[in-house]
Amino acid sequence: MKSVTVANAVGSGAGMRREFEDRNDLVTYLREQFPFAVTVDEAIAPPRGGRKAAEELLATIDPIAYAATRNQLNGAVTRLSPYLRHGVVSLAEVRDAALRKGRSAQAAGRLITELGWRDYFQRIYALLGERVWQSQEGLRTGWSAGDYREELPNDIASGTTGLACIDAFSQELRSSGYLHNHARMWLAAYVVHFRRVRWQAGARWFLTHLLDGDPASNNLSWQWVASTFSHKPYIFNRENLEKYTEGRYCRRCPLKGRCVFEGSYEALEQRLFPHQKEQMELPAAGPLRADSPAEKPAPLPERPVVWVHGDNLNPYSRALAQSGGAAALWVWDDMLLEQARISLKRIVFLYECLLELPVTIRRGEVAAEVVAFAAQQAADGVLTAASPSPGFDRQRRRIERSLPVTVLAEAPFAAAPAGLDLRRFSRYWRKVERSALALTPRSAALW
Numbered sequence: 425m426k427s428v429t430v431a432n433a434v435g436s437g438a439g440m441r442r443e444f445e446d447r448n449d450l451v452t453y454l455r456e457q458f459p460f461a462v463t464v465d466e467a468i469a470p471p472r473g474g475r476k477a478a479e480e481l482l483a484t485i486d487p488i489a490y491a492a493t494r495n496q497l498n499g500a501v502t503r504l505s506p507y508l509r510h511g512v513v514s515l516a517e518v519r520d521a522a523l524r525k526g527r528s529a530q531a532a533g534r535l536i537t538e539l540g541w542r543d544y545f546q547r548i549y550a551l552l553g554e555r556v557w558q559s560q561e562g563l564r565t566g567w568s569a570g571d572y573r574e575e576l577p578n579d580i581a582s583g584t585t586g587l588a589c590i591d592a593f594s595q596e597l598r599s600s601g602y603l604h605n606h607a608r609m610w611l612a613a614y615v616v617h618f619r620r621v622r623w624q625a626g627a628r629w630f631l632t633h634l635l636d637g638d639p640a641s642n643n644l645s646w647q648w649v650a651s652t653f654s655h656k657p658y659i660f661n662r663e664n665l666e667k668y669t670e671g672r673y674c675r676r677c678p679l680k681g682r683c684v685f686e687g688s689y690e691a692l693e694q695r696l697f698p699h700q701k702e703q704m705e706l707p708a709a710g711p712l713r714a715d716s717p718a719e720k721p722a723p724l725p726e727r728p729v730v731w732v733h734g735d736n737l738n739p740y741s742r743a744l745a746q747s748g749g750a751a752a753l754w755v756w757d758d759m760l761l762e763q764a765r766i767s768l769k770r771i772v773f774l775y776e777c778l779l780e781l782p783v784t785i786r787r788g789e790v791a792a793e794v795v796a797f798a799a800q801q802a803a804d805g806v807l808t809a810a811s812p813s814p815g816f817d818r819q820r821r822r823i824e825r826s827l828p829v830t831v832l833a834e835a836p837f838a839a840a841p842a843g844l845d846l847r848r849f850s851r852y853w854r855k856v857e858r859s860a861l862a863l864t865p866r867s868a869a870l871w
Contacts, residue, residue, distance in 0.1 A: 440756075440785040447472070450779075451772060458761070458771055465767040469601035469635055471506060473776030475739050478507035482518065487526040491534035497604050497669050502535070506601075506635035508542060511736035511809065512777055515539050515837035516864045529861040537853070540860055542641055543837040544852045549640035550812035551714045551846065556643045557624060559652035561709050566699030567620065576625040580615060587684070588677035589665055590614055601635035601769045606668055612649040613659050617696050618684050623650040632765045635773050640812065659692055661685050711845040722830045725805025729753060729798045730783075731823070733816060736809035737777040742832040743807045744782070750807070753797045754778055756787035760815070791822035798827055805830060835864050 440457070444450040455462050471477065485502050493499030507513045519536050526532030549556055563569065579585045583594035593611045597603050603611065608630070615626040623646040630646075631637040647653035662685040666674050674680050685692075693700070730743050730752035738744075744752060761771070778785055786793050798806060806823055810833040820829050838856035845851045853860075 438786070440787065442779060442785065444779075447776075450775065451768075454768065454771055454775060458758075458768065460758075460762050461766060461768040461771050464632060464765050465598055465769070467599045467601075467767070467769055468772055469599070469769040471503070471600075471602070471635060471773065473506070473510075473512070473737075473773040473778075474780040475512055475777075476780065477776075478504065478512045481507070482513060482521050485518070485521060485525060485535070487522040487532040487535040491531075494534070494538070495606055495668050497606060497672075499604075501604065503602075506773060508539075509636040509638050509641075510734055510774065510777060511738050511741070511834070513738065514834050515543055516835045519837065519860065520863050523861075523863055533861060536861055537857075539837065540853055540856070541849065543856075543860075544846065544849050545640040545644050546812050547714050547840070547844070547852070548644060548712065548846050549638075551712065553814035553817075556639050557627075559623075559650075560647060560712075561652050561654075564651040564655065564700070565617070565657050566697045566701070569622070572616075572620050572622040574622060574625065576615065576621060576629050577619060580619065580621075581629060587614075587679060589669070589673035592673055597630070597633050601633055601767075601773070603634070608645065609649060609658060610660050610665060612646055613657075616646070616650045617657055617659055623647060623652065628765070633767050633769070635770060637770070657697065659689065659696065661687060661689060661692055709847055712847040713843050714840075714846050715842050724807065724830060725803065725828065727802060727804045728807045728830070729794070729801050729803040731794050731806050731808040731829075732778075732781060732783050733808065733811060733819075734774065735811040735813060735816065736834070737774070737781065738834075739781050741809050742834060743809045746832065747807050750803070751797070751801050752781065752783040753794060754781075754783050754785050755790045755793040756785070757790050758787055790819045794819075794823050795826045803827070807832065809834065 441453055444453065451468055455466070481502060481504050485504070486500050489500035490502065494501055502518070504513065504518060508515060508518065519532075519539055522532040522535045522539075523529065526535075529536070552560075559569070580590070580594060583591040583598070585591055585594075590611065593603060593607045596607070597611075612623070612626055615621045616623050624643075627639075627643045627646045630642050631639070634642065644653055649658040651657040662674060662683065665685065677683065687695075724746060728747050728750045730747045730750055732743075732752050732754045736743070775785075784797070786797075794806060805828045807830050808820070810831050811817075820831070823829050838860035840852075840856050840859075844855055
């Protein structure tokens with residue numbers, strides 16, 4: 425396909441390119457357009473963005489093999505997390521596919537429960553907003569917050585600690601934008617407990633690189649490891665790592681037999697948390713309640729435009745489906761990308777998702793660009809997809825100073841009662857499990 429180059433004046437109403445000869449052509453263009461991302465990290469991850477790639481993965485999921493092998497680094501995991509994070513596919517779609525493949529809720533249950541963690545974290549994000557960057561509970565390590573380093577040590581970020589496993593995980597994170605969940609837990613535990621670094625530093629590092637990185641699942645998982653959103657700190661030893669990696673790292677590690685992960689869990693706990701037993705009993709964490717108001721049908725604009733954002737890049741989204749073929753817009757927020765130190769591989773993945781959507785691609789101040797685009801289209805309102813992100817909410821309110829915004833939610837993963845306690849996953853899951861293990865009602869699946 426012949427490339428088409430257009431001007432790229434920020435805020436001018438000009439669009440960015442949509443046609444490229446191949447992926448190399450796209451990457452070259454994005455390296456020129458986002459030089460700050462290249463300085464953060466210029467690796468390009470193998471996974472391609474977009475609904476087509478997501479559907480290919482969806483067709484291969486095996487919930488029974490997943491349940492049997494998911495803890496192994498070479499287990500039958502789905503690799504769908506980047507597409508779920510950006511709404512290219514929904515939790516409900518993956519659940520429905522798992523139920524059809526597993527042929528029963530029991531056979532698909534382990535995979536569906538893991539999907540529940542994302543739904544759980546998103547509900548907490550909607551409640552906490554920016555507070556997901558704050559520790560939700562007191563540390564249960566015997567150390568105070570002031571005992572932890574503020575910044576991530578360079579040897580961890582660069583993969584030069586000398587520990588074969590940690591350095592491999594760091595390299596994989598930076599080169600592929602992906603880590604198996606077990607590797608994420610091990611790496612997070614090493615950062616927080618073995619090196620005593622604040623969890624926020626590790627969370628920021630992950631968000632720079634992970635294709636599936638979002639503040640909800642990422643930050644709350646780091647807090648689960650750190651013990652600020654769980655009842656104890658998570659640690660591991662060499663025996664645990666060897667079990668789930670088939671010894672691949674330990675065999676070649678120069679520190680085998682004398683690394684920091686040697687010993688029983690009891691011995692490691694005594695070494696890492698010498699003051700834990702002296703720590704005063706922390707008060708029990710109270711409920712974390714979330715309301716689940718029913719969606720109120722909103723009148724659709726007669727002449728809308730669609731605002732597409734990073735939490736829903738599905739070509740079959742409700743906002744696109746109910747717009748009647750209206751013009752749609754995506755806006756790159758350069759300031760946000762630079763502040764968050766988003767790597768080039770994440771931008772490439774997102775851009776590939778956008779190329780499968782009927783959307784004009786611009787850059788600039790998001791709300792201003794949406795309002796200007798609506799004016800060009802003589803629109804009387806904006807349609808968009810729901811998001812728990814506080815950034816989305818800020819932009820929505822800015823747009824509403826000029827135009828009404830109708831927010832449409834996708835089919836829910838699970839129905840939840842009002843006042844649901846989100847303090848622990850087990851409390852959430854007891855209330856939603858029955859709904860989560862059921863196929864999406866046909867009336868909700870079709871728009």
